[in-house]
Amino acid sequence: MNDSKIVDLYLARSEDAVKETSLKYGARLRSAALKLGCDTGTAEECENDVYLRAWELIPPNEPREYLFAFLAKLLRSAAIDRLRRASAGKRSAEFTELTHELEECLAGNMSVDTEAEAKELGRMINAFLAAQPEEKRMLFIRRYWFFDSVDELSKRFGFSKSKVKTELFRMRGRLADYLRKEGYSL
Amino acid sequence: MKNDYLLESLNSVDDRAVEQAGDYRPVRRRGFGLAIAAAAMFVLALVLALAIGKIGHKGGEQTANGSEQTEAPADTHVPGDHARITLLHSSGGFDSNIVLSYKRDMAAARGEKVDLTNHFDVPENTLVEWVPFFKYDGRLYWSAFGELDQAAYLGERVLTVKEVYHRLPSEYNDGEGVFRGEVYAVNGFDPSFMLCRENPYYEGELVVYICDNGYSVAYGADVIEERFHVGERLESIIYEDMESEKHAYGIRHSLAAQSEAAKAFMQAIDEGAWCVPYETEEELEALANSDHWLVWLDLGDFSIRLRILEGKYAMLLGSFGGYFIELDEAKVRPFLDAMESGEGEAVENNAQLRGMKLEDAVLEPTYGRYIPDYIPEDARFEYCIGEYEVERKTGRTIGIKRLNLSYEYAPGSKVSGYINIYIGDLEAVHAVQGYEDPVRRYDVRLEELTADSFISQTDDPEYPVWRAVVYSGEVSIDITAGNVDRAELVKLIRSCFD
Numbered sequence: 001m002n003d004s005k006i007v008d009l010y011l012a013r014s015e016d017a018v019k020e021t022s023l024k025y026g027a028r029l030r031s032a033a034l035k036l037g038c039d040t041g042t043a044e045e046c047e048n049d050v051y052l053r054a055w056e057l058i059p060p061n062e063p064r065e066y067l068f069a070f071l072a073k074l075l076r077s078a079a080i081d082r083l084r085r086a087s088a089g090k091r092s093a094e095f096t097e098l099t100h101e102l103e104e105c106l107a108g109n110m111s112v113d114t115e116a117e118a119k120e121l122g123r124m125i126n127a128f129l130a131a132q133p134e135e136k137r138m139l140f141i142r143r144y145w146f147f148d149s150v151d152e153l154s155k156r157f158g159f160s161k162s163k164v165k166t167e168l169f170r171m172r173g174r175l176a177d178y179l180r181k182e183g184y185s186l
Numbered sequence: 187m188k189n190d191y192l193l194e195s196l197n198s199v200d201d202r203a204v205e206q207a208g209d210y211r212p213v214r215r216r217g218f219g220l221a222i223a224a225a226a227m228f229v230l231a232l233v234l235a236l237a238i239g240k241i242g243h244k245g246g247e248q249t250a251n252g253s254e255q256t257e258a259p260a261d262t263h264v265p266g267d268h269a270r271i272t273l274l275h276s277s278g279g280f281d282s283n284i285v286l287s288y289k290r291d292m293a294a295a296r297g298e299k300v301d302l303t304n305h306f307d308v309p310e311n312t313l314v315e316w317v318p319f320f321k322y323d324g325r326l327y328w329s330a331f332g333e334l335d336q337a338a339y340l341g342e343r344v345l346t347v348k349e350v351y352h353r354l355p356s357e358y359n360d361g362e363g364v365f366r367g368e369v370y371a372v373n374g375f376d377p378s379f380m381l382c383r384e385n386p387y388y389e390g391e392l393v394v395y396i397c398d399n400g401y402s403v404a405y406g407a408d409v410i411e412e413r414f415h416v417g418e419r420l421e422s423i424i425y426e427d428m429e430s431e432k433h434a435y436g437i438r439h440s441l442a443a444q445s446e447a448a449k450a451f452m453q454a455i456d457e458g459a460w461c462v463p464y465e466t467e468e469e470l471e472a473l474a475n476s477d478h479w480l481v482w483l484d485l486g487d488f489s490i491r492l493r494i495l496e497g498k499y500a501m502l503l504g505s506f507g508g509y510f511i512e513l514d515e516a517k518v519r520p521f522l523d524a525m526e527s528g529e530g531e532a533v534e535n536n537a538q539l540r541g542m543k544l545e546d547a548v549l550e551p552t553y554g555r556y557i558p559d560y561i562p563e564d565a566r567f568e569y570c571i572g573e574y575e576v577e578r579k580t581g582r583t584i585g586i587k588r589l590n591l592s593y594e595y596a597p598g599s600k601v602s603g604y605i606n607i608y609i610g611d612l613e614a615v616h617a618v619q620g621y622e623d624p625v626r627r628y629d630v631r632l633e634e635l636t637a638d639s640f641i642s643q644t645d646d647p648e649y650p651v652w653r654a655v656v657y658s659g660e661v662s663i664d665i666t667a668g669n670v671d672r673a674e675l676v677k678l679i680r681s682c683f684d
Contacts (some may be wrong), residue, residue: 001417002418023449023452023453023456024411025415025419026456026457027405027406027407027408027411027456027457028407028412029410030405031404031405031408033383034404054519057207062203065202065205066310067207068205068208069201069204069205069208070201070204070207072204072299073197073201073204076196077194077197079611080193080194095193097630098193098470099192099193102192102193102195103192106192115194117195118192118194118195119195119198120328121192121195121269122194122196122197122198122199123198125195125196125198125199126198126199126200129200129203129204130200136461137203137207138203138206138207138210141196141199141203141204141207142210144193144196145199145204145207146194146207146208150195154212155378156211158323158536
């Protein structure tokens with residue numbers, strides 16, 4: 001079933017909406033949750049969270065053209081929330097590593113400790129990414145949105161691992177410059 | 187904690203950018219100099235098996251043969267562990283894949299290094315013909331069943347393939363293959379998974395090449411949905427039982443994609459975990475040959491072949507030969523019930539073949555036009571199929587042309603009869619073809635050829651498949667044709683020698 005028809009089911013408050021969503025995207029969502037560092041049980045919980053949130057958010061949203069992104073965003077949010085609430089020792093190494101990498105973009109006195117701060121920073125990151133060449137933008141999103149490892153990025157983009165690391169390093173540097181020039185401060 | 191919400195800031199990234207990134211793969215040009223060590227003789231042996239459609243496993247251990255040894259990726263596990271496996275190879279004959287996947291998985295179970303390319307213990311100087319592949323980005327792409335419409339699917343140019351033949355034992359490099367020409371992305375498909383080229387014989391059609399090796403997968407959807415996009419493309423599910431399969435004109439049924447049974451099946455496939463449901467090679471072969479259903483996922487443009495075993499395993503054939511998905515028995519039950527009760531539209535398999543006409547034949551060259559003189563004089567070589575052995579005495583060049591009598595008789599299945607014309611050493615020709623049956627059984631000299639010289643390859647008088655190998659001097663013609671007028675066929679063959 002195509003995405004638009006699935007969204008129609010949500011709008012019609014048909015219970016088949018969740019069933020069709022699960023049929024089409026369930027495996028991808030679980031797979032994404034596992035990549036984000038969840039264990040199998042947590043991944044299933046996150047998936048169910050997604051269906052519940054999608055049911056609550058459609059309507060008013062109508063993500064006919066970007067249903068997967070819409071669901072993936074819900075999943076990412078649910079998964080990160082669970083990981084953040086986990087004790088430091090239980091957080092995935094990937095979660096910690098990616099946080100550290102992004103911290104490079106912030107000046108020493110900055111921090112992002114609330115949802116409001118995250119939203120403000122996100123708005124600026126979004127503007128920064130929009131101005132980047134497509135391939136670099138995709139690389140950045142795959143790394144920090146989808147949590148792709150360097151190895152996975154290397155295969156996906158056809159770069160050597162060192163090139164992936166170099167590109168990401170440069171992107172973070174440019175983002176840091178951009179945030180500074182735009183007067184970002186928290 | 188400081189920066190606890192840092193990663194959540196990315197949630198503001200534009201939805202369309204995320205949607206795009208979800209499937210994003212850059213299309214880039216590759217130079218020929220990017221030689222990546224891999225794919226040695228075993229590859230060519232598999233291709234040979236592909237050409238012939240059957241392969242006889244000879245056992246023995248895998249040998250390096252110059253192929254690259256790579257550490258198993260961290261997420262490669264053996265079945266029963268975390269149900270995450272790595273697809274490694276590709277071939278048309280499932281036996282070869284079974285054996286290779288078995289060896290790979292058992293090696294992983296022992297904690298040994300896993301070969302991420304492929305190996306096969308093939309003797310040196312193995313002759314290879316009809317090799318429908320090329321290498322790109324370190325991986326092999328194999329021609330798949332079906333043709334795509336050029337107007338809708340032709341994407342950006344990816345590389346130019348340089349034609350190479352029969353360099354055994356040797357390694358193929360990026361940009362080398364069995365044809366010469368441009369290769370393109372396929373619109374709507376990941377270039378690391380599917381590429382295409384223009385069909386040299388049928389204007390407006392694309393020949394599809396699929397890479398199914400090197401992917402780490404957990405669930406059926408990782409391949410079925412992520413790469414084939416079946417959820418969006420499925421038109422129907424075609425099935426045939428094992429008994430019907432044995433008949434040349436068996437019955438296939440077609441279930442609409444919207445039917446409840448089809449939906450249940452696709453859900454079971456997508457959610458099923460990849461697995462290796464065997465421990466010994468004997469168990470594997472017994473399972474693969476046990477009672478089963480043949481199933482095609484008909485995507486309109488091409489089809490994906492499956493075999494349903496024991497009501498709970500889906501075994502991917504063709505490009506994905508030899509890999510198993512474990513199905514939830516409750517979820518797949520509606521589909522099994524539908525098959526057992528014969529639901530859906532019934533179509534006689536190969537019905538088109540009965541109407542084959544000579545005037546519809548299309549003259550076309552085969553993939554492999556030459557067997558160059560790379561074979562050392564008196565070299566001995568053999569195939570990994572059957573017991574056929576040939577003493578090659580010369581390095582003579584053999585020219586091959588093909589006269590196709592083709593009809594589409596199932597989704598993505600087209601060729602049903604052909605005439606190969608060889609110019610060269612007759613024995614070598616048949617070594618190339620690798621027929622299991624004794625070649626001489628079909629041989630006839632040109633001057634002795636009559637309509638009665640043809641021998642049917644089936645035991646069914648209503649469905650003969652006529653075959654003869656006609657030779658004169660250094661020219662031979664191998665004919666396999668369906669329900670055609672043999673007197674007319676004789677005239678055609680004689681004209682080929684003129």
